[in-house]
Amino acid sequence: MKEGYQEQGSSPRSSKEEDFVEERSLTSRQRARDQLTSDVEAFIASGGAISEIDPEVSADPPRKPQPKYGSRPI
Numbered sequence: 001m002k003e004g005y006q007e008q009g010s011s012p013r014s015s016k017e018e019d020f021v022e023e024r025s026l027t028s029r030q031r032a033r034d035q036l037t038s039d040v041e042a043f044i045a046s047g048g049a050i051s052e053i054d055p056e057v058s059a060d061p062p063r064k065p066q067p068k069y070g071s072r073p074i
Helices: 012-023 026-045
Strands: none
Touching: none
């Protein structure tokens, strides 16, 4: 069968569902963990450093509250 053609009886949705199931399988998760571990080890081996940031630190600074009382149109 040529590439790009689907088998009879299969739909694009079932293909996406199969991909989704593969993304969530235990073996695929373990592969992702192994890949992440090897990437981190390579980063550290090349001189990289990992720093821990406190949980209360935010990249989004707090904004001044804006009064919205009575701002809705009638």
